[in-house]
Every structure is written in structure tokens, then in C-alpha cells.
Amino acid sequence: MANPLGLLQALAASARREGALLLRRPWDLAFISWVPLLGVALVWWIFSAGQPRALPIGVLDADHSSISRQLTRFLAATPGLQVAQQFNSTAEAEAALRTAQVYGVVLIPRDLARDLKQGRAATVTLLHNAQLGTHSSLIQRDVRSAVGTLSAGIEMSARTKRGEPAHSVRVAMEPLRADLITLFNASTDYEQFLAAALIPALLHILAMGAGAWMVGRELRDRSLADWLGPHAAWPQVAGALLGKLLWPWLGLGGVALLALCGMTWGRGWHPAGSVLWTGVALAVFMALSIALGAWVAALTRSLRTALSATGFVTAPAFAFGGVGFPLLAMPWGAQAWARALPYTHYIRVQMEQLQMGAPLAYSLRTPVVMLLVTVLLLAATALALRKAALQPASWGKR
Known part of the structure; x- marks a missing residue:
């Protein structure tokens, strides 16, 4: 049975080590702090007019x-x-x-x-x-x-x-009239419709990339033993992984929640649904994205492969999310791929709560499932790292 105290000690030690590394590597710190914040601000600024005019x-x-x-x-x-x-x-x-x-x-x-x-x-x-x-x-x-x-x-x-x-x-x-009633986004505001959907897609790319980079960097630099410790027991590996991934989750999750509050309450938009539950789903979505990137890096033991997989999964996520093109109008293969992507499920929760004002019961299940998948991915990542720790010859891949 895992030792909770050992896991917490490993988590704290790994978090301190990663924090020190981030301070020595300003571009790594930028990747989870001001770069996503700048990207979010740029997307918001592009669509801040709300409606295309003139x-x-x-x-x-x-x-x-x-x-x-x-x-x-x-x-x-x-x-x-x-x-x-x-x-x-x-x-x-x-x-x-x-x-x-x-x-x-x-x-x-x-x-x-x-x-x-x-x-x-x-x-x-x-x-x-x-x-x-x-x-x-x-x-x-x-x-x-x-x-x-x-x-x-x-x-x-x-x-x-x-x-x-x-x-x-x-x-x-006009003997026969059509009475058109707009239920959601009656003002056709592109800031509420498009910018609010593009920002999570952008952060999804950065979050999975951050997870892949944080773990893949240790394998590339052959520093796995320094990070996991000499014995690589299960509690130490799990704690070290959580401590390392805590920083990107705090950074990117904080930017995501700041963007959500800014796009809603900060712009005078008070959706009929739950902004709080949307924030919970967004935080879980960031954790899932980071865990997915870390798992690919630990599984392949190659930073280059992990970053390539990040682009393969996250870059087309918005196109397949059902926002720009109807999901049900896609071929069955495209629909299957779309439903395998995390973004598709998160954006559905966001649209239900922010645009549609749906009852909370409609959106309860998805964040819970995403959280369960995140836990499974972290466990699989820890298992893969523990195996990698016993095979130092496989370290150093680019």
C-alpha cells in the first residue's frame, strides 16, 4: 500500500525542485505564465468588437x-x-x-x-x-x-x-410570415461565441505541450534519477509527478480562470448558467490536458515525439469541436475522432452553461468523467516513469 506521507514529501520536494528550475529557466516559466496570458489577451482583443461592422x-x-x-x-x-x-x-x-x-x-x-x-x-x-x-x-x-x-x-x-x-x-x-426566435446569443456576439471557444482551445495546446515538456525534459537531460530519487518507489514517483505538474496547472489554470471571469463578469456578461461550474470544468480540462502530455512523454520517452503528439491531438481540436462546423454534419469517422478529443467534451459544457443557460444537471457528468480520466492518466504516467527509471539506457532521446 502506498505511503501517503512519502507521497506528500515527494510532492513537496518535486515542487520545490521544479520551482527552482523555472526560476533558472525564464522561457520555461514564460510558457506557463505570461505567454498564455498574452495569447488570451490577443484573442480577446481580436473579437472584442463583438460584431463585425463596416x-x-x-x-x-x-x-x-x-x-x-x-x-x-x-x-x-x-x-x-x-x-x-x-x-x-x-x-x-x-x-x-x-x-x-x-x-x-x-x-x-x-x-x-x-x-x-x-x-x-x-x-x-x-x-x-x-x-x-x-x-x-x-x-x-x-x-x-x-x-x-x-x-x-x-x-x-x-x-x-x-x-x-x-x-x-x-x-x-407578406401574407405568410416566419417568426424567428433566437434562443441563445441573440445579439450574435462573436466575442461570446467565438473568442470564448478559441481561448480554451489555445490553452489546451499550451497545457498538453507543458505536460509533455516538463516530463520529456527530464528524459532528454538524463536527469530522471535526480527527479524521482534513487529508489523510484511508487509513492515517490507519484508524488514527484504531481509536484512537477502542479506548476503548469497553477499557471495555465489560473490564466484560464482569469480569462473566463474576464470574458463574462468582466465584460458585463452574466450568463444564465453556472460560471462557477464552467470554471470547475475548465480547471479539470487543464489538468487533463497536462496529464495527457505527460503520459505521452513518459510512454514514448522522447520529447520530440511527445511534442509532435501534442500538435496532432490539440491543433485540430477546435475544428472538430462542433463550434465552427456542426458535429452531426461530419462523416462518422470525423465524429468518432471528435468525440475522442477532450476539447469536444469541455466545450459542450461551456456552451451549455454560458450560451444556453442549461440546468446544471445537464453538465454534471462531463467534468467528473474528465477528472477520472485525469487520475487514470497520471497513474499510467507514474507507472511508465517507474519503468523508465529502471532503464537508464533509454534516456536522452530527443
Whole structure:
């Protein structure tokens, strides 16, 4: 049976040793302190506006009528759009699109006003770059809204002049309406939606990398015996591992919780769900990420392999997390890979609590399971280190 006192003594000694190493190696300390803090601040700053506004578009007006000028004013008055340029030819518009001076071009056809006055339909064309998915969808929405508003105004004005009652005109214009009710993130705030999801993904990469580096560094430098002690008994190995990984968990976990509080309460956002439970899940997620990196390093006994595995697991985590692309729309193989990644399960808890305001019962199970997996990974890492301690010939791998 493990000796609890021996484990605690080994934990304290390892924590002191690792703390001294971090003070002598400022870049190792930066990896778990100010570098993640700077990365989090950068992500927040990028999305701090909340909503993309004043996306530059161009207008090619071939009609030069009062209606075409009114449409241009409607486009310019839309908060999401900015009429940055007015073109005289399609060649100018094409060049501006290709060089990304504008993200879309509205083509107003010749004789637009004449066709409308004669009761014929007219078409306004939007050229946009669908490779820029977010830009394209927002521009399409706002241009459609501006054109629809102008079109409805023209039709209502014409019917009113013919003597139709205003109420009948409104019913005739829209006999069937769709009532769209936004349940979550009604303001479509990208800071709450995208930045809040990207920050844990960034910290996930750093946390697994920190776990791999902390353990792999001892194997690379052939200092395993100095760290684990001469006998490498089970309590000493387990305590030494916990003491070493305590620092990255405190550093990265502290940055993660600071970011969570800053993105919610600090920005005046008070989610309907539990910020506290989301913080618990985030702290466990950081521990799981660190333990996963440490386990890969101890298993492979190679720092290079462990860091490569870190990139393989964490780099695509956001893409497979179901935030940017629906999880259920992925092929079954991609869905299986997504469900094997820790980030997918954490981000679901965060979305349930922060965006959806779900009852706490919906999110209780995932952090508990993540904690259990973390304990199992730490036990497996300690076992692998104990075996490695008996085989010094395997140390020193890059």
C-alpha cells in the first residue's frame, strides 16, 4: 500500500525542485505564465468588437437614378456594411474584389428605375467571395435586408397611390410570415461565441505541450534519477509527478480562470448558467490536458515525439469541436475522432452553461468523467516513469 506521507514529501520536494528550475529557466516559466496570458489577451482583443461592422463593399451603379442612389444610401446606412468604393466598370470591381479592397460588389443594372416604374421586376446582383465564409454570409444578409426594405417600400408606395388601404397593403405584401426566435446569443456576439471557444482551445495546446515538456525534459537531460530519487518507489514517483505538474496547472489554470471571469463578469456578461461550474470544468480540462502530455512523454520517452503528439491531438481540436462546423454534419469517422478529443467534451459544457443557460444537471457528468480520466492518466504516467527509471539506457532521446 502506498505511503501517503512519502507521497506528500515527494510532492513537496518535486515542487520545490521544479520551482527552482523555472526560476533558472525564464522561457520555461514564460510558457506557463505570461505567454498564455498574452495569447488570451490577443484573442480577446481580436473579437472584442463583438460584431463585425463596416465590412467594405463596392457599388457599380449603371442606372444613376434616384432609386439607385437611394439603394446606395440604404446600403451605406446598414451598420454591417460600408460603401467603400463606387466603380465605373466591371473591370474596376473585379480588380477590387481580387485584391480584397472590398468583400463584395453590388451591381445595379441599367434601366432599374424605368423597369420598376413600368411594373416589371428588376434584379440587383451581389458579387461576393464565398471563400471568406463569415464575411460572405454577413454581407449577403445585410444586402438582402437593404434591397428588401427598398423593394417593400416601393411596392407599398405604389399600392397606396392606387388607393389600397395601408393595412391591406401590409397583409398583401407578406401574407405568410416566419417568426424567428433566437434562443441563445441573440445579439450574435462573436466575442461570446467565438473568442470564448478559441481561448480554451489555445490553452489546451499550451497545457498538453507543458505536460509533455516538463516530463520529456527530464528524459532528454538524463536527469530522471535526480527527479524521482534513487529508489523510484511508487509513492515517490507519484508524488514527484504531481509536484512537477502542479506548476503548469497553477499557471495555465489560473490564466484560464482569469480569462473566463474576464470574458463574462468582466465584460458585463452574466450568463444564465453556472460560471462557477464552467470554471470547475475548465480547471479539470487543464489538468487533463497536462496529464495527457505527460503520459505521452513518459510512454514514448522522447520529447520530440511527445511534442509532435501534442500538435496532432490539440491543433485540430477546435475544428472538430462542433463550434465552427456542426458535429452531426461530419462523416462518422470525423465524429468518432471528435468525440475522442477532450476539447469536444469541455466545450459542450461551456456552451451549455454560458450560451444556453442549461440546468446544471445537464453538465454534471462531463467534468467528473474528465477528472477520472485525469487520475487514470497520471497513474499510467507514474507507472511508465517507474519503468523508465529502471532503464537508464533509454534516456536522452530527443
